[in-house]
Amino acid sequence: MKAIVDQDTCIGCGLCAEVCPAVFDMNANGKAEAKAGSVPADAEAACHDAAEQCPVEAIEVR
Numbered sequence: 001m002k003a004i005v006d007q008d009t010c011i012g013c014g015l016c017a018e019v020c021p022a023v024f025d026m027n028a029n030g031k032a033e034a035k036a037g038s039v040p041a042d043a044e045a046a047c048h049d050a051a052e053q054c055p056v057e058a059i060e061v062r
C-alpha cells in the first residue's frame with residue numbers, strides 16, 4: 001500500500017500528520033507529503049483514516 005498527497009490540492013492543515021505520523025510529514029512548503037516507500041502494515045488503518053479525514057481529499061491511497 002502506498003499513499004500519495006496531491007501537492008496542488010493539499011491546504012496544509014496538518015491533520016494527516018497528526019492522525020498518521022508514521023506516514024505523513026509536513027514539508028518546507030507547508031504541505032503534507034507521504035514518506036517514501038510503502039505504508040508500514042501497522043500504519044495502514046491510520047493512513048486510511050487520514051485519507052478519509054482530509055478536508056480536501058488530497059490523499060490517494062492505493
Ligand code: SF4
Pocket residue numbers: 005009010011012013014015016017031032050053054055056057058059
Ligand atoms: S489532511 Fe489533507 S489538506 Fe490536511 S495536510 Fe494532510 S493532505 Fe493536506
